[in-house]
Amino acid sequence: xxxxxxxxxxxxxxILLIGCRDQxxxxxxxxxxxxxxxxxxxxxxxxxISIPLANPVIKANRGFFSTVAESSKEARTIFARQTxxxxxxxxARLTLFGLSLAKTGIWSxxxxxxxxxxIAEKLKIIIVNxxxxxxxxxxxxxxxxxxKYIDRLIQKEVNNQTISDAxxxxxxxxxxxxxxxxxxxxxxxxxxxxxxxGIALFKDDxxxxxxxxxxxxxxxxxxxxxxxxxxxxxxxxxxxxxKALMLSSLKSSRKISIKHxxxxxxxxxxxxxxxxSVIEYIGELKLSNDSDKKKLEQEISMITTQQANxxxxxxxxxxxxxxxxxxxxxxxxxxxxxxxxxWPELYPQINVQCIVNIKITDHGFRY
Numbered sequence: 001x002x003x004x005x006x007x008x009x010x011x012x013x014x015i016l017l018i019g020c021r022d023q024x025x026x027x028x029x030x031x032x033x034x035x036x037x038x039x040x041x042x043x044x045x046x047x048x049i050s051i052p053l054a055n056p057v058i059k060a061n062r063g064f065f066s067t068v069a070e071s072s073k074e075a076r077t078i079f080a081r082q083t084x085x086x087x088x089x090x091x092a093r094l095t096l097f098g099l100s101l102a103k104t105g106i107w108s109x110x111x112x113x114x115x116x117x118x119i120a121e122k123l124k125i126i127i128v129n130x131x132x133x134x135x136x137x138x139x140x141x142x143x144x145x146x147x148k149y150i151d152r153l154i155q156k157e158v159n160n161q162t163i164s165d166a167x168x169x170x171x172x173x174x175x176x177x178x179x180x181x182x183x184x185x186x187x188x189x190x191x192x193x194x195x196x197x198g199i200a201l202f203k204d205d206x207x208x209x210x211x212x213x214x215x216x217x218x219x220x221x222x223x224x225x226x227x228x229x230x231x232x233x234x235x236x237x238x239x240x241x242x243k244a245l246m247l248s249s250l251k252s253s254r255k256i257s258i259k260h261x262x263x264x265x266x267x268x269x270x271x272x273x274x275x276x277s278v279i280e281y282i283g284e285l286k287l288s289n290d291s292d293k294k295k296l297e298q299e300i301s302m303i304t305t306q307q308a309n310x311x312x313x314x315x316x317x318x319x320x321x322x323x324x325x326x327x328x329x330x331x332x333x334x335x336x337x338x339x340x341x342x343w344p345e346l347y348p349q350i351n352v353q354c355i356v357n358i359k360i361t362d363h364g365f366r367y
Contacts, residue, residue: 047067097127135194197210226253228251230248232247256325308354308356316352
C-alpha cells in the first residue's frame with residue numbers, strides 16, 4: 001500500500017467510526033412519542049408512554065409501558081427499569097389526559113413539563129373523553145402507530161381551523177392570563193377509529209365542559225379570525241324553503257366591543273363578519289336571484305347568531321372565559337379598576353350579545 005492510500009484510509013477511518021457510534025446510540029434510545037395520564041382508583045395516577053420501534057426482528061412497531069405512581073417522574077424511573085432502551089422525552093409530540101383526571105385539574109403535569117428543558121413547547125395537549133390509557137394503548141389496524149394517528153388527526157383539524165392549536169405553550173400562556181381560560185381538543189374512541197369530540201373547556205386548569213362538534217365552526221367565528229373553513233347546516237327544522245346547505249371558503253373576522261354603563265354594568269358585543277361560497281344547497285330558493293340569496297343569508301345569519309349566543313351562555317354557565325372577553329374588558333379600563341372588578345365572579349353575570357353576519361360571495365353555476 002502506497003503512502004497516499006494509507007493516508008486516505010487513516011482520514012476516512014475516524015469518520016466511519018463516528019457513524020458507527022451514532023448508530024449504536026440510536027439503537028439504544030427510546031424516544032417517547034406520547035404520554036397519557038389517568039386518575040387511578042386509589043387516587044394515584046396511571047401513567048403510560050408509547051415509543052416507536054424500528055426493529056425488523058420483532059413485529060410490533062411501538063413499545064407501550066404503563067404503571068401507577070404518585071408522580072410522572074416516579075413513573076419515569078419505573079419505565080426505565082422495564083426497558084433496555086434509554087428513554088428520552090425530546091421527541092414527545094402529544095400528551096393525553098383522561099376525563100376523570102382533567103376534572104380534578106392538570107396544572108401539576110404542565111408544571112412538570114415546563115420544568116423539563118427537554119420537553120418542547122409545541123407538545124400537544126389533548127383530552128380523552130374516557131380512559132386515556134385505553135385509547136393510547138389500542139391499535140387501530142387502518143392507522144398504524146396510534147400516537148402518530150392522533151397527532152395527524154389533531155393537526156389536520158388545526159390546519160382546517162376547526163380547532164385552535166392547544167400546545168404546552170398556549171395552555172400555559174392562557175392559564176397565567178387573568179383574562180382568558182385555556183382550551184384543548186377532546187377526542188374519543190369510536191371502536192374502529194378515533195374522532196374529534198369537540199373542544200374541552202377549562203376554568204384555570206380544571207375541565208368544566210365542552211363545545212360539541214356541531215358547534216365548532218360557530219365557536220371558531222367567535223374565537224378569532226378564520227381564513228378558510230367549511231360548514232354544513234341542516235336548515236330543515238328552522239326554515240320553510242331550505243333543507244341543507246354546505247358552505248366553503250369561509251372567511252371571518254371578529255370584533256369585541258365593550259360598553260361601560262353609568263351604573264357600573266358591562267355590556268359586551270361580539271360581532272363576526274363571515275363570507276362564504278355555497279357548494280351545496282338543497283331547497284326551493286334560487287340563489288341566482290338576489291332577493292332569494294339575501295333571504296338565505298338572513299336565515300343562516302339568524303341561525304348562526306342563535307347558535308353563537310347559546311355557546312356564550314354555555315361558557316358563562318361554566319365560568320370558562322375561553323373567548324378571552326376578560327382580556328378586552330381589562331384593556332378598556334385601568335389595571336387598578338380591573339383588579340378590583342373581580343372578573344371570575346362577574347363574568348357569568350355580564351350581558352354578552354353575539355351577532356353573526358354571513359354573506360354569500362358565490363354559489364357556483366347552478367341557479
